[in-house]
Amino acid sequence: MRGPIPMILLCGGLCLALASGARHGDAWTAQRADLAAAGELARVASLEGADRAEAEARLREAGLLGPAVSDADRRAAAQSLLSGPEAPEAVRALQGAGLLHRDTSLAQAVAEARMRLNDHAREAKAGREPPPRDPRLMQAVSDDPAVSEAAVRAIWAEGELNPPPTAADALALLSDPQREPRVLAALGDRLPAGDTVEARLSEARAARAPLGPSARLAGWWAVSGPGWLLGVGMVAAGALLARRGGAQAAAAQAASGGADFLQVVRALRAELPPLRLRLQGAPADDTAPEVRAALDRLRLERIEPLVAARAALIQAHGVAAFTEYFSPFSAAERKLARAWSALTDGQPAEADRALDEADRALVSAEAAWGRVSA
Amino acid sequence: MSQPAARPWPELSIPAVLLGTLTGVVLTASMVYIALKLGFGLPGSTVAAILGFGVLRGALRRRSIVENNLNQTVASGINTASAGVVFTLPALLLLGVDDPSLRDFPLVPLVLSAVAGSLMGIVLIIPLRKQMVEVERLRFPSGVAVATLLRSPGEGMEQVALLSVGAAIALALTLLVNLGFLPEDLDFAGPLSLPPWLPVALYVSAANLGAGLLAGRGGLPFALGGLLGWWFLGPMAVQMGWVPAPAALPAAEVAGWQAGELYGQMLRPLGIGLLIGGALGGVVAAAPAVSGAMRSLAAAAREAREGGAASEELPPWVLGGGLIGSLLLLFACALALPGVSLGTAVAMALVGAAWLGLAGVIVAQATGHTDISPLSGLALIAVTLMFFLTGGNVVASILIGMTVCIAINQCADMMSDLKTGHLIGARPRDQQIAQLATGWIGPLVAIGVLFLLWNAPGDGTPGFGPQSAACLAGEGGGCLSAPQAGALQGMVEALRSADAPVDKYLAGAVAGGALSIFPIGGLAVLVGLAMYLPFSITLAYGVGCVLAMGLEARWGSAFIGRRLVPFAAGLIVGEAITQLGFVLVSLSRGGA
Numbered sequence: 001m002r003g004p005i006p007m008i009l010l011c012g013g014l015c016l017a018l019a020s021g022a023r024h025g026d027a028w029t030a031q032r033a034d035l036a037a038a039g040e041l042a043r044v045a046s047l048e049g050a051d052r053a054e055a056e057a058r059l060r061e062a063g064l065l066g067p068a069v070s071d072a073d074r075r076a077a078a079q080s081l082l083s084g085p086e087a088p089e090a091v092r093a094l095q096g097a098g099l100l101h102r103d104t105s106l107a108q109a110v111a112e113a114r115m116r117l118n119d120h121a122r123e124a125k126a127g128r129e130p131p132p133r134d135p136r137l138m139q140a141v142s143d144d145p146a147v148s149e150a151a152v153r154a155i156w157a158e159g160e161l162n163p164p165p166t167a168a169d170a171l172a173l174l175s176d177p178q179r180e181p182r183v184l185a186a187l188g189d190r191l192p193a194g195d196t197v198e199a200r201l202s203e204a205r206a207a208r209a210p211l212g213p214s215a216r217l218a219g220w221w222a223v224s225g226p227g228w229l230l231g232v233g234m235v236a237a238g239a240l241l242a243r244r245g246g247a248q249a250a251a252a253q254a255a256s257g258g259a260d261f262l263q264v265v266r267a268l269r270a271e272l273p274p275l276r277l278r279l280q281g282a283p284a285d286d287t288a289p290e291v292r293a294a295l296d297r298l299r300l301e302r303i304e305p306l307v308a309a310r311a312a313l314i315q316a317h318g319v320a321a322f323t324e325y326f327s328p329f330s331a332a333e334r335k336l337a338r339a340w341s342a343l344t345d346g347q348p349a350e351a352d353r354a355l356d357e358a359d360r361a362l363v364s365a366e367a368a369w370g371r372v373s374a
Numbered sequence: 375m376s377q378p379a380a381r382p383w384p385e386l387s388i389p390a391v392l393l394g395t396l397t398g399v400v401l402t403a404s405m406v407y408i409a410l411k412l413g414f415g416l417p418g419s420t421v422a423a424i425l426g427f428g429v430l431r432g433a434l435r436r437r438s439i440v441e442n443n444l445n446q447t448v449a450s451g452i453n454t455a456s457a458g459v460v461f462t463l464p465a466l467l468l469l470g471v472d473d474p475s476l477r478d479f480p481l482v483p484l485v486l487s488a489v490a491g492s493l494m495g496i497v498l499i500i501p502l503r504k505q506m507v508e509v510e511r512l513r514f515p516s517g518v519a520v521a522t523l524l525r526s527p528g529e530g531m532e533q534v535a536l537l538s539v540g541a542a543i544a545l546a547l548t549l550l551v552n553l554g555f556l557p558e559d560l561d562f563a564g565p566l567s568l569p570p571w572l573p574v575a576l577y578v579s580a581a582n583l584g585a586g587l588l589a590g591r592g593g594l595p596f597a598l599g600g601l602l603g604w605w606f607l608g609p610m611a612v613q614m615g616w617v618p619a620p621a622a623l624p625a626a627e628v629a630g631w632q633a634g635e636l637y638g639q640m641l642r643p644l645g646i647g648l649l650i651g652g653a654l655g656g657v658v659a660a661a662p663a664v665s666g667a668m669r670s671l672a673a674a675a676r677e678a679r680e681g682g683a684a685s686e687e688l689p690p691w692v693l694g695g696g697l698i699g700s701l702l703l704l705f706a707c708a709l710a711l712p713g714v715s716l717g718t719a720v721a722m723a724l725v726g727a728a729w730l731g732l733a734g735v736i737v738a739q740a741t742g743h744t745d746i747s748p749l750s751g752l753a754l755i756a757v758t759l760m761f762f763l764t765g766g767n768v769v770a771s772i773l774i775g776m777t778v779c780i781a782i783n784q785c786a787d788m789m790s791d792l793k794t795g796h797l798i799g800a801r802p803r804d805q806q807i808a809q810l811a812t813g814w815i816g817p818l819v820a821i822g823v824l825f826l827l828w829n830a831p832g833d834g835t836p837g838f839g840p841q842s843a844a845c846l847a848g849e850g851g852g853c854l855s856a857p858q859a860g861a862l863q864g865m866v867e868a869l870r871s872a873d874a875p876v877d878k879y880l881a882g883a884v885a886g887g888a889l890s891i892f893p894i895g896g897l898a899v900l901v902g903l904a905m906y907l908p909f910s911i912t913l914a915y916g917v918g919c920v921l922a923m924g925l926e927a928r929w930g931s932a933f934i935g936r937r938l939v940p941f942a943a944g945l946i947v948g949e950a951i952t953q954l955g956f957v958l959v960s961l962s963r964g965g966a
Binding site: 010013014015017018019020021022023024025029032033036037039040058211213216217219220221224228231232233235236238239240242243284287292299300301304305307308310311314315319322323326327330331333334335336337338339340341342343344345346347350354 | 381383437438439440504505507508509511525527528602603606607610611614616618619620623624631635639640641644647659686795796797798799800873874875876877878880881882884885888889891892893901931932935936
């Protein structure tokens with residue numbers, strides 16, 4: 001079929017097929033948006049100071065980040081924490097942050113007592129006057145744990161060793177406005193933090209499992225399948241109609257096309273003998289510019305127009321038959337180019353051989369044409 | 375009848391093969407380094423042809439266009455392995471930095487499979503010479519440019535002047551871009567207040583424009599494919615809400631994000647699918663011609679034997695033997711890999727070879743039409759196929775990916791060289807023998823140089839890649855970031871997490887298959903390639919096509935042959951040479 005219908009079908013079908021093909025399934029699109037959100041969260045997490053605060057505010061405004069908790073709420077939660085059963089753990093956290101001193105444990109105190117007693121003995125052994133022995137040290141290294149602990153606590157009370165800090169110490173820190181932010185930061189995830197970028201980011205990363213090929217295909221098919229199928233069908237129909245229309249037109253032109261092919265082959269063959277004659281008397285190193293000019297003319301005026309019109313020949317005879325006669329024609333074309341190159345290098349004998357081979361290739365092309373046409 | 379020659383007219387000669395080999399080895403080593411640093415390699419044909427003028431025609435006083443063609447065939451055939459190796463193998467080394475299980479892979483099968491790929495690419499594509507060069511008449515702009523360069527001693531002053539003017543323009547343009555006086559893309563979307571997902575930009579490249587000028591009307595579907603993708607599909611997808619921007623994104627970044635999504639998640643994978651479907655359809659459509667060409671090869675060989683003359687083409691038994699030999703070699707290499715069973719090795723060799731053949735046709739067609747090769751996309755598909763075939767064996771997947779990458783590059787290079795040969799009248803058989811005989815050298819040199827660079831620090835730390843000491847220290851000059859391998863590394867990581875865009879590949883492939891029924895050769899490949907590439911390249915190429923069509927309409931086809939072809943060839947040759955010179959100078963100064 002000729003006319004615009006094949007092209008309309010082809011173009012419309014291609015647009016429809018590719019548009020449908022480009023669309024993603026809903027699940028993938030949603031996941032992609034999550035991934036993009038994760039990328040943005042990661043970017044915000046890398047910011048600091050005012051930039052970070054501004055970016056977080058934007059995220060909260062966009063609903064990607066839940067509300068934050070106020071400092072007053074966090075302070076109240078810290079007070080509650082330090083007054084409750086989790087106070088010892090909270091106190092240790094504050095010690096870890098360097099806000100409360102590190103205490104000396106009972107075991108450490110006993111070891112210290114033992115060391116001091118050993119020092120005392122060593123001084124005595126060396127003949128020097130040792131300081132008076134502290135009876136609390138003797139009690140501290142007692143085998144009776146109750147006696148030992150009572151002695152150590154007595155030493156702590158006099159401030160010679162660090163006693164464990166208490167929740168009251170921590171609450172005192174909290175009432176100091178200078179130290180309060182550090183206390184709240186040190187208590188960290190023990191206090192309600194509201195929604196944070198880090199928490200959202202780790203959630204997004206955890207939920208990053210891809211759909212997998214079959215789910216991806218199924219999702220795409222659900223939204224695009226019918227449109228895509230229709231588009232592909234239209235492309236195929238348009239292409240088939242164009243192919244059939246082209247074949248009919250080519251068949252109509254076959255006679256003139258055939259005449260063109262034969263004409264070109266015969267014209268080329270007719271032009272070769274004078275060129276060869278010119279070369280046969282040529283001395284070595286002759287570059288024969290007039291022969292090269294003639295070969296250029298044959299290429300531009302005879303061969304290239306036929307090459308440009310080969311589509312009609314293919315349509316008329318089919319690719320296999322076309323190849324049968326066009327292949328030797330192309331070989332002849334290459335031989336003519338070889339003759340041109342040989343002459344450029346001052347090789348008239350080689351050029352003559354190439355022209356001879358070109359002639360034989362043209363004879364083959366003509367014979368093949370005869371077979372195909374018959 | 376014919377005169378005895380006063381002196382021989384050499385073609386397949388020892389000086390040509392030696393010079394080509396030497397040039398090829400040096401180019402390969404340089405290109406491995408350049409590609410690790412910049413992410414792209416450069417073709418070697420033009421450099422080799424110019425060196426051939428200096429050494430063969432100048433120093434050795436051997437006046438033979440066809441001998442110089444042999445020299446460039448050998449050099450580019452060797453150099454072509456560098457891209458295949460650099461785009462794939464470093465990914466395995468980079469993955470091994472974080473995953474110790476990927477560090478111990480056998481080196482010998484790796485090298486031999488690269489050699490097998492190189493030889494297989496050559497023997498698979500040779501039978502298609504008649505189909506692609508003689509029947510389809512693919513343009514191969516670089517092949518035409520090299521042929522124009524080789525013919526220049528015999529051209530008239532006007533043609534030589536046009537070639538020189540083209541080269542001078544390319545030199546100026548390339549320098550202006552490389553020195554930062556001109557942007558890589560001339561962007562018109564910004565001044566027109568268009569969003570990034572509706573791009574209007576021209577890639578500033580003399581070679582790209584030259585390729586469009588040489589392609590003329592034949593390249594128009596490529597430009598139209600780009601328009602279809604970026605001026606129809608893209609805006610439509612955005613307007614239909616198919617590319618929802620994350621709410622978290624600042625408003626100013628939304629359009630840019632959507633443009634990235636359109637390209638990376640829609641157009642590019644769809645383009646790869648179209649390329650695959652188009653190539654498959656093209657192979658089916660061309661089957662009668664290929665079969666006819668094979669019969670013609672056999673007949674020519676028979677006639678030559680009977681007539682006592684040498685055949686013009688390599689006989690089918692040589693090609694068949696080469697194919698079986700390289701297939702067996704690939705199978706043996708696959709079997710030698712850890713974790714690969716006998717059955718898997720057979721499947722790897724057969725599927726790898728089948729994909730390699732198809733991808734070779736795709737690349738040869740794409741290069742033939744536009745001079746642009748979708749190499750990385752096809753290598754990614756090879757890795758994907760092997761990943762699923764081997765149940766997630768990363769070493770085996772990248773090994774076959776590298777083999778395929780080397781092979782398809784060889785296909786494109788061999789066919790481009792055969793096109794050059796056709797235009798200057800070279801004997802195809804001599805070119806085929808030369809490339810087959812030296813095709814094994816490139817992979818050895820490329821892999822050797824790669825491992826040399828990888829082990830250069832000497833303390834077990836990576837010699838290149840983002841985690842190398844030079845890159846971590848931010849040493850611009852010493853950092854080899856291996857960007858292409860980074861892309862493949864990302865792809866392998868995506869495969870390991872089952873995140874490949876299979877829906878787009880399938881949708882594109884079937885549409886491409888349907889499109890290939892249309893009686894315009896390579897239509898689906900051109901449309902697919904246009905969607906696979908950034909739009910600025912496609913649009914600038916299209917400008918070249920339209921200009922050529924306008925010139926032909928105004929002054930006729932003779933003008934195209936006599937004036938436009940040498941000028942466009944000059945643009946291509948000039949950019950290649952300038953780019954190479956610029957990169958070498960920059961690298962020698964520790965920059966780039």
